[in-house]
Structures are given as C-alpha cells and as structure tokens.
Amino acid sequence: MLGSQSADPARRKSLHGHWSSKMAFVLAVTGSAVGLGNIWRFPYVVGENGGGAFVLVYLACVLLIGMPVMMSEILIGRRGRRNPVASMALLGEEEGSTRHWKWIGVLGVVAGILILSYYSVVAGWTLAYVVKSVSGAFTAASTDMVTAQYDSFVGDWRLLALCHTLFMGLAVFVVGRGVERGLEQAVRFMVPALLLLLLVLLGYSVTSGSFGEGLTFMFSPVWEDLTWDGVLAAMGQAFFTLSIGMGAIMAYGAYLPEETSIPGASGTVVVADTMIAMLAGLVIFPLVFASGLEGILEAGPGLVFKILPWALGQMPGGAFFSTIFFILLSFAAWTSAIGLMEPAVAWVVEHFNKTRAQATAMIGGLIWLLGFASVFSYNLLADFKPFGRTIFDNLGRLTNDIMLPLGGLFIAVFAGWVMCRNSSADELGGAGLIYKLWRVLVRFVVPVGILIVFLKSSGLLPDLG
Numbered sequence: 305m306l307g308s309q310s311a312d313p314a315r316r317k318s319l320h321g322h323w324s325s326k327m328a329f330v331l332a333v334t335g336s337a338v339g340l341g342n343i344w345r346f347p348y349v350v351g352e353n354g355g356g357a358f359v360l361v362y363l364a365c366v367l368l369i370g371m372p373v374m375m376s377e378i379l380i381g382r383r384g385r386r387n388p389v390a391s392m393a394l395l396g397e398e399e400g401s402t403r404h405w406k407w408i409g410v411l412g413v414v415a416g417i418l419i420l421s422y423y424s425v426v427a428g429w430t431l432a433y434v435v436k437s438v439s440g441a442f443t444a445a446s447t448d449m450v451t452a453q454y455d456s457f458v459g460d461w462r463l464l465a466l467c468h469t470l471f472m473g474l475a476v477f478v479v480g481r482g483v484e485r486g487l488e489q490a491v492r493f494m495v496p497a498l499l500l501l502l503l504v505l506l507g508y509s510v511t512s513g514s515f516g517e518g519l520t521f522m523f524s525p526v527w528e529d530l531t532w533d534g535v536l537a538a539m540g541q542a543f544f545t546l547s548i549g550m551g552a553i554m555a556y557g558a559y560l561p562e563e564t565s566i567p568g569a570s571g572t573v574v575v576a577d578t579m580i581a582m583l584a585g586l587v588i589f590p591l592v593f594a595s596g597l598e599g600i601l602e603a604g605p606g607l608v609f610k611i612l613p614w615a616l617g618q619m620p621g622g623a624f625f626s627t628i629f630f631i632l633l634s635f636a637a638w639t640s641a642i643g644l645m646e647p648a649v650a651w652v653v654e655h656f657n658k659t660r661a662q663a664t665a666m667i668g669g670l671i672w673l674l675g676f677a678s679v680f681s682y683n684l685l686a687d688f689k690p691f692g693r694t695i696f697d698n699l700g701r702l703t704n705d706i707m708l709p710l711g712g713l714f715i716a717v718f719a720g721w722v723m724c725r726n727s728s729a730d731e732l733g734g735a736g737l738i739y740k741l742w743r744v745l746v747r748f749v750v751p752v753g754i755l756i757v758f759l760k761s762s763g764l765l766p767d768l769g
C-alpha cells in the first residue's frame with residue numbers, strides 16, 4: 305500500500321478523488337458545520353446556561369480553540385491524504401513519533417458514529433415538522449397547543465423510529481455515491497437560502513418579538529450564573545458546531561488541492577458558521593420572551609420545535625415560512641450527516657477493502673441501530689437516567705463535551721509539537737505572521753485551555769483563593 309505513495313508528502317494523492325475547486329471544499333466544510341448544532345442546539349444550550357456569559361465564552365472558544373484546531377485538521381488531512389486513522393498513523397511515523405497516533409483517528413470515527421446516532425433522530429423531527437407545517441398544524445396555534453404537539457410527537461417511538469429511518473436512508477444514499485456528486489450542489493443552494501430565511505425571520509422577530517429583552521439575554525453577561533460546567537458546555541458546543549475534534553475536517557482535507565489556502569478556507573467556514581448560530585439566537589430569544597414562556601429556556605432540546613412553530617403560526621403566511629424553515633433545516637442536517645459518516649466510511653473502505661457502497665451500508669446500518677437508544681430516550685426509556693440524564697443527553701455530553709475536545713487536544717498537540725516546523729509551515733503557506741500565531745495557539749493556548757476546562761468542570765482543580 306505505502307509503496308504506491310509518492311515519497312514527497314506534498315505530492316501524495318487521495319484514494320477518494322479530489323474536490324473540483326477550492327469553492328467546493330469550502331462549501332462542503334460549511335455544509336458540515338452549519339446544521340442542527342447552529343439552529344437547534346445553540347439556542348437551547350445558551351438557554352440552559354444562562355445566556356450572555358455563555359455566549360461570550362463560546363465565541364472565545366470558537367476563535368482561540370476552534371479556528372486553530374480546524375486549521376490543524378485540514379493540514380494533517382491534506383498531508384496524509386487518507387482516512388483520519390491512516391493519516392494519523394502515517395504522519396506519526398513520518399514525523400519520527402509513532403503509528404499509535406492512529407488511535408486519535410479511531411476516537412474520531414467512534415465519535416462520529418455516536419453523534420450521528422442521535423443527530424439523525426433530531427433530523428427526523430425536522431422531517432416530521434415539514435409535514436406538520438404543510439398540513440397547517442401550527443396555524444394560529446397557542447403555545448400550549450404547540451407544546452402538546454411536541455410532547456405527543458416525541459412520546460410516540462414508532463413515529464420517531466420511522467423519521468430516523470427515513471433520514472438515515474437519505475444520508476446513506478448521498479455518502480454511498482461519493483464525495484463530490486450531490487453534496488456540492490446541495491450546499492451551494494442551502495447555505496445562502498438558510499441565511500436569507502433567517503434574515504426574514506429576524507425581521508419578524510425584531511418587529512413582533514421582545515427584541516430588547518432577547519438581545520440583553522444573549523449578550524449581556526451575568527458571570528455569576530456561569531459555572532465551570534457551563535464553560536465545558538460552551539467549549540463542547542464550539543467543537544460540535546464547527547465539526548472539529550473528530551477527524552471529519554481531516555477527512556475532507558484529504559481531498560483538498562495543494563494550492564488552496566488553509567487559513568483562508570478555515571476563516572470563511574468559521575465566520576459563516578458563527579453568523580448562522582448568532583442569527584438563530586437573535587431570532588429565537590426575542591420570540592421566547594414574547595411568548596411568555598421563559599421557563600422553556602431551561603427545557604432543553606424542544607426549544608426550537610416549540611417556539612418557532614408557535615411564532616410562525618401567528619404570522620401571515622406562517623405555514624409557508626414554517627415549511628421552508630424545516631425543509632432548510634433538514635437540508636442543513638443532511639449535509640452535516642454526510643460529514644459525520646465520512647471518517648468511518650473512508651476508514652472501512654481503505655482498511656477492510658470494501659467498496660464505498662458496502663462500507664456506507666455497514667456504517668449506516670450500525671448507526672441506525674444505535675439510534676434507537678435515542679429514540680427510546682423520549683418515550684419507553686424516558687425515566688431511565690444513568691448519571692441523572694437520559695441516554696440521549698448522556699450521548700451529547702459524552703461526545704460533544706468530552707470526546708471532541710479530547711480529540712482536539714491531541715490534534716493540536718500533534719500539529720504543534722509532533723509535526724516539525726517545515727511540515728506545518730509547508731502546508732500553511734510559509735512562516736508568516738498567521739503561521740506564528742497559529743503555532744502559539746496550537747502549542748500552548750489550545751492544550752492548556754482544554755485541560756483547564758476539563759479539570760475545573762470535573763472538580764479536580766480547586767479554585768484558588
């Protein structure tokens with residue numbers, strides 16, 4: 305296998321084809337980043353963690369940890385040109401360390417599988433909400449009616465299983481066809497459309513919501529309300545929303561042409577992703593305060609599925625906008641699901657010598673089965689709460705707040721300490737200011753930051769003074 309590789313790492317070719325242009329890569333990574341994380345998860349974790357202070361910590365994590373880790377993933381992926389497991393093993397050896405770095409790739413493959421198992425269930429909800437919107441179920445509905453609809457919907461495991469199955473089918477269909485076909489087109493239209501729709505909804509929320517109150521909640525920090533557990537959640541959300549820490553971006557980077565600027569591509573993705581999350585918050589929070597349902601802020605995953613249908617139901621043309629909204633959200637979830645499967649699929653193709661279609665069917669089937677644990681968390685197993693949370697909540701906690709930052713920590717250490725200067729500078733386009741900044745972040749700020757948050761939130765590092 306290795307014999308067929310060029311001796312010069314900069315000339316190595318991917319086994320899965322390449323992106324047709326720089327734009328295609330940026331679109332694909334944006335498509336993976338923009339998803340349920342921005343629109344469904346961001347508002348409810350902000351709500352659960354008290355607002356402004358959490359948002360500021362989240363933004364700091366995106367900038368100081370997320371951006372450098374994303375650049376590291378792309379550069380490792382492009383230099384290795386293989387699935388994340390093989391790239392880490394290959395580069396580990398090449399840089400004079402060990403092939404055991406492959407375990408970071410394995411951690412990522414597992415994280416992707418676990419994340420998609422619950423992600424697909426929520427994506428299934430968005431499919432169901434398209435149908436509900438079309439049928440006019442929310443037109444002029446009261447907050448009570450919308451809440452009751454949500455509760456009875458998630459209480460029906462057969463319906464959730466059906467939606468989850470449908471969504472996994474869609475994901476498997478695209479991944480099975482290969483990286484380039486389909487995905488580019490989907491993202492090219494989905495991201496601008498989503499942006500546009502959010503702006504329309506923002507207009508509505510500015511005029512009809514309690515905009516001042518929403519703004520205050522989102523941006524004026526009340527530091528006393530933020531716990532270390534909240535800081536951990538903010539960091540986890542930063543990793544999740546940017547799709548980093550699990551090798552997905554590494555897998556995409558493996559198909560990136562040599563001449564593309566890594567800092568430029570990363571910057572574009574980070575800005576687009578952050579903008580969409582902020583917009584979602586600016587739409588949701590003013591509506592929450594207008595609805596008089598402040599309690600809903602702490603109520604978790606149902607937030608968007610209750611507030612938006614209610615608000616849109618009050619608006620002229622609401623059924624139309626609500627339909628479009630859930631269609632776009634399904635698309636956003638779809639382009640993310642593809643990224644979540646890619647590391648596992650690329651690994652099975654290369655490691656077990658399967659065709660892409662076979663590998664996708666195997667991985668898709670496994671994820672589909674695991675998804676039932678999340679389906680049942682809302683009905684049959686709603687009262688089964690190991691560590692005080694449902695299985696669904698535990699999965700989110702384990703993957704987003706623990707596995708992704710842990711993966712990010714090792715990726716940063718690898719890019720900053722194990723890879724020699726020449727290799728990383730070669731990929732990042734020379735040793736200019738951006739390179740120096742990246743290197744300081746990746747060597748010191750990222751690892752130390754993640755460690756402190758881990759230790760503080762687990763209570764292992766006591767407060768000084």
Ligand code: TRP
Nearest residue numbers: 336339340341545547552643644
């Ligand atoms: N970023 C995605 C979202 O916000 C979720 C996600 C996490 C993801 N890790 C990923 C998507 C890896 C693709 C690849 O919804």
